[in-house]
Amino acid sequence: MTPDQYCQDKAAQNGSSFYYSFLFLPPEKRRAITALYAFCREVDDVVDECSDADLARTKLAWWRNEVSALFHARAQHPVTLALAPAIHRFDLPETRFNEIIDGMEMDLVQGRYANFGELQLYCHRVAGVVGLMAAEIFGRTQPGTLDYAENLGTAFQLTNIIRDVGEDARRNRIYLPQDELARFNVNSDDLLGGRSSNEFKALLKFQIERARDFYAHAFEALPLSDRRAQRPGLVMAGIYQALLRKIESAGDDILTTRTSMTPIRKLWIAWRTWLAA
Numbered sequence: 001m002t003p004d005q006y007c008q009d010k011a012a013q014n015g016s017s018f019y020y021s022f023l024f025l026p027p028e029k030r031r032a033i034t035a036l037y038a039f040c041r042e043v044d045d046v047v048d049e050c051s052d053a054d055l056a057r058t059k060l061a062w063w064r065n066e067v068s069a070l071f072h073a074r075a076q077h078p079v080t081l082a083l084a085p086a087i088h089r090f091d092l093p094e095t096r097f098n099e100i101i102d103g104m105e106m107d108l109v110q111g112r113y114a115n116f117g118e119l120q121l122y123c124h125r126v127a128g129v130v131g132l133m134a135a136e137i138f139g140r141t142q143p144g145t146l147d148y149a150e151n152l153g154t155a156f157q158l159t160n161i162i163r164d165v166g167e168d169a170r171r172n173r174i175y176l177p178q179d180e181l182a183r184f185n186v187n188s189d190d191l192l193g194g195r196s197s198n199e200f201k202a203l204l205k206f207q208i209e210r211a212r213d214f215y216a217h218a219f220e221a222l223p224l225s226d227r228r229a230q231r232p233g234l235v236m237a238g239i240y241q242a243l244l245r246k247i248e249s250a251g252d253d254i255l256t257t258r259t260s261m262t263p264i265r266k267l268w269i270a271w272r273t274w275l276a277a
Contacts, residue, residue, distance in 0.1 A: 004031050006078035007038035017243070020263075020270040021235040025138075032086035032137045033232070038079045040100060040130055047107045056108055060101055067097045090137045099129045111173045112188075119161075119177055120154065127157035131233070139229035147221035152233055155214035159240050162207050163247055166194055166255035176207065194255045201251060208248055215241060231274055238273035239266050 001009075011019045011034050018037050022030050043063050050056035070080040070087065071094045086092060103125025113119040131153030135145050161168070161175040168175060169191040181188060184203040190196075215237060222230060239261070247259050 001078070003078040003082035004035070007031075007035045007082045010038040010041050010079070017236055017239040017266055020239065020266045021232040023267075023270065024235075024274050025232060028089070029137055029139075031082065032090060033134060035079060035082035035086055036092075036130065036133055036137065039083060039097070040126075042077075042079055043101055043104045044126075047104050053108050057105070060105055064098060064101055067094060067101070070094075070097075086137065090133075092133050092136060096129050096133050099125050103129075107173070113175060113177050115177050115179045119175060122175070123154045123157040124150070127153035129153070131156075134233065135230060138232055140226060141229070142223040142226050144221050144223045145226045145230065148218045148223075148226075148230070149233065151214050151218035151221060152237060155211055155218060156236065156240055158207070158211040158214060159244050159247070162204070162211065163243065163254060163259050165191065165204075167258055169194070169255075176203070180206070191255070196255055200255075204251070204254070205248075208244060211244060235270045235273045238269045242269055 011022070022033050022037075025033065043060060046056050046059045046063070050059065066075065066077055066080050069075050070083060073084070075081050075084055083092075087094075103122055106122050106125065110118075110122075113122065128150045131149035132146060135149035140146065140149075165174075165176065172192070174181075174188055174191055176191075178188075180203065181191075184206070185199045186197070186203050190200065218237070227234075242265075243259065243261060246261065247254055250257070250259050253259075
């Protein structure tokens with residue numbers, strides 16, 4: 001199996017919305033963004049699949065060393081081998097890859113977020129940074145496109161957090177800011193126990209509206225001259241916004257059931273958005 005095939009399989013195996021946004025790219029860009037996504041999956045899986053925090057830290061430290069090896073032409077892992085052509089072709093800095101790992105490490109030490117400022121740092125590291133690198137791969141020419149990419153990455157992560165609020169709580173992770181839970185009179189124990197209330201429904205509405213605001217800010221920041229090049233991000237946005245609407249319709253069921261969309265639905269949205277962008 002070639003490094004590119006390894007990354008392709010990694011991207012396709014969980015039916016991610018990101019995978020569908022890559023389908024219409026030219027080969028060089030598709031290989032680059034698929035390798036970047038595979039890197040994110042690898043380091044995210046370290047945290048999600050390791051029950052031993054010390055072992056997870058050791059594995060993330062290995063990935064830091066592998067990132068360094070990538071930038072010194074000594075890569076060994078299929079993902080970093082696949083990334084090697086992309087880091088120079090699209091000017092992807094080493095610091096960005098380490099920021100992503102920083103975000104994954106936050107999950108090992110922080111299961112609660114006092115306020116949105118803390119949560120936004122997490123969103124920047126695990127999603128905003130990915131958006132910034134993706135924008136370069138897709139073909140950024142204007143500074144404003146970076147604002148678009150950062151806001152869009154945060155919007156994606158907020159959507160994920162809302163969708164997974166029940167699942168994350170069962171793993172003792174609560175990403176919704178603690179001061180906002182207090183403002184809406186929602187107890188952390190209610191989330192941990194999957195107990196809904198009118199207060200939780202109001203909190204959920206607040207979180208959904210904030211995610212929508214980040215989508216709006218992203219679209220406002222995207223320069224018209226870069227819009228066509230950034231179509232893959234707009235495809236992802238189309239899928240994620242549809243997911244957010246489905247989450248809103250599900251309401252408090254998200255505490256016990258994971259909201260998702262079928263692959264054919266994602267593909268249809270991807271195709272429609274690509275043609276319209």
